[in-house]
Amino acid sequence: MVKNKDTADELLQELFIKLWNSREKIDSQKSFQSYMYTIAQHMVYNYFRKVVRNEALINSLLQDAADHYLSSDTLLEDKQTAQLLQDAIDQLSPQRKQVFNLCKVEGKSYEEAARIMGISTATVNSHMTRAIQSIKEYVLKHQDLAVLLMTAYALSEIAPK
Numbered sequence: 001m002v003k004n005k006d007t008a009d010e011l012l013q014e015l016f017i018k019l020w021n022s023r024e025k026i027d028s029q030k031s032f033q034s035y036m037y038t039i040a041q042h043m044v045y046n047y048f049r050k051v052v053r054n055e056a057l058i059n060s061l062l063q064d065a066a067d068h069y070l071s072s073d074t075l076l077e078d079k080q081t082a083q084l085l086q087d088a089i090d091q092l093s094p095q096r097k098q099v100f101n102l103c104k105v106e107g108k109s110y111e112e113a114a115r116i117m118g119i120s121t122a123t124v125n126s127h128m129t130r131a132i133q134s135i136k137e138y139v140l141k142h143q144d145l146a147v148l149l150m151t152a153y154a155l156s157e158i159a160p161k
Helices: 005-021 032-090 094-105 110-117 121-142 145-158
Strands: none
Touching: 005 032, 032 094, 032 121, 094 110, 094 121, 110 121
């Protein structure tokens, strides 16, 4: 049934072990040959199920490895973009940087940031608008077109709403 001598030998050994371990449960009034054949048949079916699961797992692992390999370039670009954005944020004035971090990094509203810093909401809005403009200009000066597009997208996601 399995068309492989080594696999058949392994299954046969397992069959004898199962028979030995369940020897007290064997009904001597029934056909031993039928009992043994049924157990062997179930073992073969289980073997084929295991082979199918293993093949699916191997295919899945190969696909994940390929995806990981292909995305490693993207990951490097993402790290470079993150560093570029961090450099752009670092060049902001201390108050503008604090407003940007409160609103975009910590997720505070303009009102919460204004309360924390002791300034008006309009001032927070002004700092955010200028911070984003400054970051865009910094990126324009310091990066190639591909990363520029990714950065523009990221900045559009964090632009004031």
